[in-house]
Amino acid sequence: MEHQDDFMAGHTADRRDTNGAFHHTPVMAAEVLDALRGIPAGIVIDATLGGGGHSDLLLEELDHIEIVGFDQDGDAIAAARKRLQPYGTRSVALHRRFDELPEVAAERSIASISGFLFDLGVSSPQLDRAERGFSYSQDGQLDMRMDRSRPRDASNIVNESSESSLRDILREYGDERHAGRIARAIVEARPIHGSAELAQLVYDAVPAATRAGRHPARRTFQALRIAVNDEISVLRSGLDGALDLLDSGGRGVVISYHSGEDRVVKAAFSPLVDDKRDTTPDVVEPPQADYVLLWRGSRRPGDDEIERNPRARSARMRGIERSVAA
Ligand SMILES: C[S@@+](CC[C@H](N)C(=O)[O-])C[C@H]1O[C@@H](n2cnc3c(N)ncnc32)[C@H](O)[C@@H]1O
Numbered sequence: 001m002e003h004q005d006d007f008m009a010g011h012t013a014d015r016r017d018t019n020g021a022f023h024h025t026p027v028m029a030a031e032v033l034d035a036l037r038g039i040p041a042g043i044v045i046d047a048t049l050g051g052g053g054h055s056d057l058l059l060e061e062l063d064h065i066e067i068v069g070f071d072q073d074g075d076a077i078a079a080a081r082k083r084l085q086p087y088g089t090r091s092v093a094l095h096r097r098f099d100e101l102p103e104v105a106a107e108r109s110i111a112s113i114s115g116f117l118f119d120l121g122v123s124s125p126q127l128d129r130a131e132r133g134f135s136y137s138q139d140g141q142l143d144m145r146m147d148r149s150r151p152r153d154a155s156n157i158v159n160e161s162s163e164s165s166l167r168d169i170l171r172e173y174g175d176e177r178h179a180g181r182i183a184r185a186i187v188e189a190r191p192i193h194g195s196a197e198l199a200q201l202v203y204d205a206v207p208a209a210t211r212a213g214r215h216p217a218r219r220t221f222q223a224l225r226i227a228v229n230d231e232i233s234v235l236r237s238g239l240d241g242a243l244d245l246l247d248s249g250g251r252g253v254v255i256s257y258h259s260g261e262d263r264v265v266k267a268a269f270s271p272l273v274d275d276k277r278d279t280t281p282d283v284v285e286p287p288q289a290d291y292v293l294l295w296r297g298s299r300r301p302g303d304d305e306i307e308r309n310p311r312a313r314s315a316r317m318r319g320i321e322r323s324v325a326a
Contacts, residue, residue: 022079031317042066047069056084068104076126112250124311146229150228163184185205266318273291294321
């Protein structure tokens with residue numbers, strides 16, 4: 001998530017934003033609904049339930065669907081269950097990682113799905129609660145695990161990784177230009193105990209001229225979060241699992257928040273929509289691709305949404321449909 005500080009400012013009093021203590025504004029909600037409106041009756045996978053904001057909207061507006069939701073964060077699952085309770089058996093919230101979809105489908109005898117939604121990144125409560133360690137603007141333990149039963153947290157990575165692997169993490173997952181300097185400063189200062197200490201260390205490590213504007217630790221925190229939760233590698237397998245299960249006429253939507261995620265989504269969709277048209281002259285009815293993109297490239301939120309919820313600013317949404325069998 002590129003815009004953590006904006007994200008935290010992005011809460012509104014809208015009915016869909018509030019769920020007891022769990023406040024999260026669903027991003028590009030109208031666009032998600034539009035994209036999934038025409039899908040066949042059946043199951044929609046919400047791979048990233050969070051507080052259940054998108055699922056609430058989909059269940060309310062689309063009578064012909066049921067939701068099977070995933071989240072690896074126990075707090076999110078508790079909040080989503082509460083929010084989706086009015087829909088009774090039309091929704092189920094599972095404390096599982098989304099790359100476990102094939103196993104879950106087998107366990108629940110799900111042969112195909114009508115749609116899927118991946119709304120990547122972190123939820124507002126994950127950032128807001130200092131003890132979760134996701135935020136550079138509050139002091140907490142260096143945790144950053146979405147699933148708190150995982151053995152390795154941010155403290156393990158910061159305090160135990162080699163300088164070169166820290167540098168690679170910061171470059172690859174944070175697009176951090178000063179990855180080398182920051183990695184060196186971390187190694188020299190270890191052990192590092194909390195998020196405020198790390199944020200200050202990054203601030204001191206980068207060239208003074210780059211400290212103006214947004215906090216220089218933003219990219220470091222994003223990179224560590226992605227590494228702790230193994231976000232990039234599970235994304236590809238999660239998407240492949242959902243695409244495999246998609247029914248004819250079914251649609252999938254993915255909202256990503258930084259270029260590394262968006263690259264994975266594009267790489268998962270592109271080979272499927274490659275036109276398999278046979279151009280030999282004697283082929284009269286050329287075979288079509290199995291999937292089609294719902295629109296070219298990615299969609300971005302409108303200015304009015306970004307104004308209401310600045311966290312939406314970095315969102316990029318891609319959509320795909322499984323072609324209806326001839
Ligand atoms: C941006 S929030 C989703 C918000 C949700 N769409 C809503 O409207 O409330 C992203 C959620 O995805 C969850 N998440 C991230 N990676 C996951 C994974 N691999 N498996 C399951 N959940 C994941 C996070 O724990 C977080 O709750």
